[in-house]
Amino acid sequence: MIDLRLVRENPDLVRASQRARGADESRVDALLTADAERRQAVKRGDDLRAEQKNASAAVKKASPEERAAVLERAKSLAAQVKEAEEAQRAADAALREAHLKLANVVADEVPPGGEDDAVTLRTVGEVPTYDFPVRDHLEIGELLGAIDMERGAKVSGSRFYFLTGPGALLEFALAQLAIGRAVAAGFTPVVAPALVRPEAMEGTGFLGDHDEEVYRVERDDLYLVGTSEVALAGMHAAEVLDLANGPRRYAGWSSCFRREAGSYGKDTRGIIRVHWFDKVEMFSFCAPEEAAAEHLRLLAWEEEFLTALELPYRVVDIAAGDLGTSAARKYDIEAWFPSQGTYRELTSTSDCTTFQARRLNIRYKDSDGKNQIAATLNGTLCAIARTIACLLEVHQRADGSVYVPKALRPWLGGVELLTPGMTLAAAVPPPTA
RNA sequence: GGAGGCUUCGCCUAGUCCGGUCUAUGGCGCCGCACUGCUAAUGCGGUUUGGGUUAAUCCCCAUCCCGGGUUCAAAUCCCGGAGCCUCCGCCA
Structure with missing residues (x-):
């Protein structure tokens, strides 16, 4: 697969390469979309996980009176994390799929045509x-x-x-x-x-x-x-x-x-x-x-x-x-x-x-x-x-x-x-x- | 095909029985700094790999062979798989 950074920073170059191959250049935009969506999903997952880790640690330290409430919060966060991870997995898979669909970037000197x-x-x-x-x-x-x-x-x-x-x-x-x-x-x-x-x-x-x-x-x-x-x-x-x-x-x-x-x-x-x-x-x-x-x-x-x-x-x-x-x-x-x-x-x-x-x-x-x-x-x-x-x-x-x-x-x-x-x-x- | 053992951050290794203090121990190697007119020795600090975020720093997340599961919480418990080793069977 090609360098994702190149796709982000210079999508036109990658589009031109796809065009030169006679391949579908809309795959570049599909990849960019998948990339943005994945990053969003990752951020959400990471943030929730950080919060859940804190909540989980708090369970241990909680006094007997507050324990039930703290545990409840931790459980709820765990459920949210699970959901977010599901979304993240889907976003990862979508990105990989889109990524694999792009052929290598054609070198500048390659003759055009078929x-x-x-x-x-x-x-x-x-x-x-x-x-x-x-x-x-x-x-x-x-x-x-x-x-x-x-x-x-x-x-x-x-x-x-x-x-x-x-x-x-x-x-x-x-x-x-x-x-x-x-x-x-x-x-x-x-x-x-x-x-x-x-x-x-x-x-x-x-x-x-x-x-x-x-x-x-x-x-x-x-x-x-x-x-x-x-x-x-x-x-x-x-x-x-x-x-x-x-x-x-x-x-x-x-x-x-x-x-x-x-x-x-x-x-x-x-x-x-x-x-x-x-x-x-x-x-x-x-x-x-x-x-x-x-x-x-x-x-x-x-x-x-x-x-x-x-x-x-x-x-x-x-x-x-x-x-x-x-x-x-x-x-x-x-x-x-x-x-x-x-x-x-x-x-x-x-x-x-x-x-x-x-x-x-x-x-x-x-x-x-x-x-x-x-x-x-x-x-x-x-x-x-x-x-x-x-x-x-x-x-x-x-x-x-x-x-x-x-x-x-x-x-x-x-x-x-x-x-x-x-x-x-x-x-x-x-x-x- | 059958039985058993093993796999931890470059290498070796502690931890796994009995879940949270593992933000993973120690040694070796490596890098930096200090000291020493060189070298060696010593001391201090650093040293997995990815991802997210950022102008950069910071910070956050993941990562104890891999993938699932249980749980508020997994190196640790359960299931599946891979690799390595030993033994049995079969075999060029």
């Missing part, structure tokens, strides 16, 4: 050309024995898959590369839970207007995460972090689950849009004034990773109307998919400023020793299924084999080429010991 108005910041790498008819990643995956959609559907339904043989090895190679690079850059590697409590889900902003995207395990009141961001943010909920030595960075590994409601007919082929995939996610806690710079660092790490995979891409600055609830700013990296002749999102990094941390009560001690709300940022290092899809397409050869980028080779037995029918033993790193 989904189609992202601004391309740069394009990196040459779009490859092929002197043979290109195959899509599923065709290549099937030739290699790397992807099995049919059996995925048999076992789990549509948008599920098996990664088999070289596909499975690719998953581990990408994971090793991503985690290894993150650790080298100073991130703490984390294997994170994929099932989380509602508070973690709500705290990261996934239960608002987009909760139909999320799998819920009703029987146990748990949710399957759509990204390890949820667990990583929740990891330090209600804590005061030491950020004196700079941002606290995690590289989280987890499975990710998405219902993909409302995406019927989109990307039905292959493993570009699936209900489940594994991902290495970067997550950073830092001081709010450092968030924008940290955001660019996350973006740089993402770019370096794609460069290591020798994939051409472009960086886009997401427009206000297409930002997630928690994000003040978001950059996507879109990589080239030859079968589609276009760039598709491969990674995404969001600056959530203090929005998530305020909900999750994540603070840090500033240089004056005062507790302040921290900022949180997240960025994809490697969404594995989609990255495999992109690798297979971009690095395909006429005979159905696939070039292996140098960076991945250490994890694939040093092979330069994945070929249909190859011996898998060749693509496994030799034991080091």
Whole structure:
């Protein structure tokens, strides 16, 4: 949630932000009203409680003659307090509800518009050309024995898959590369839970207007995460972090689950849009004034990773109307998919400023020793299924084999080429010991 | 799944049986001041976190794991839940 003080002191700024998102700007006024009403209710409750405390203490001291009268007064005040507390609870709940309905305030520099108005910041790498008819990643995956959609559907339904043989090895190679690079850059590697409590889900902003995207395990009141961001943010909920030595960075590994409601007919082929995939996610806690710079660092790490995979891409600055609830700013990296002749999102990094941390009560001690709300940022290092899809397409050869980028080779037995029918033993790193 | 124990203001801890004097004890740590030509020691004071109010100070309210309840009054009594620990059962 956003800073209430900002809403009180500069409601126009918040209204403008809602407008830029294409969201309802009257929610700002609803929040202001709820805030004023809550403060009134709190004052009344506090005053009555103070009076009642005095009355209650007087009961003890009262002489036997006056005791009955004093007790009567205390009882009457107790009843009034009860009433006032009821009103206060209602006012608190109304405020929280109104507060949760506001998305994060959009950063000044964010391009206006919606989904189609992202601004391309740069394009990196040459779009490859092929002197043979290109195959899509599923065709290549099937030739290699790397992807099995049919059996995925048999076992789990549509948008599920098996990664088999070289596909499975690719998953581990990408994971090793991503985690290894993150650790080298100073991130703490984390294997994170994929099932989380509602508070973690709500705290990261996934239960608002987009909760139909999320799998819920009703029987146990748990949710399957759509990204390890949820667990990583929740990891330090209600804590005061030491950020004196700079941002606290995690590289989280987890499975990710998405219902993909409302995406019927989109990307039905292959493993570009699936209900489940594994991902290495970067997550950073830092001081709010450092968030924008940290955001660019996350973006740089993402770019370096794609460069290591020798994939051409472009960086886009997401427009206000297409930002997630928690994000003040978001950059996507879109990589080239030859079968589609276009760039598709491969990674995404969001600056959530203090929005998530305020909900999750994540603070840090500033240089004056005062507790302040921290900022949180997240960025994809490697969404594995989609990255495999992109690798297979971009690095395909006429005979159905696939070039292996140098960076991945250490994890694939040093092979330069994945070929249909190859011996898998060749693509496994030799034991080091 | 079953049985028991535990959870107090950074850490440790007193208090809980038997409700009010708890405005929560003491130690450690930390901050400030005093003293000492440095350091150490000592003394004094401060040190949970939120909210309300205010120009600011003051003040008020809440906060003893969380949520309910009993009561004029709850750290303390009752109910529910969470977390940690021990034991039994089951289990990769």
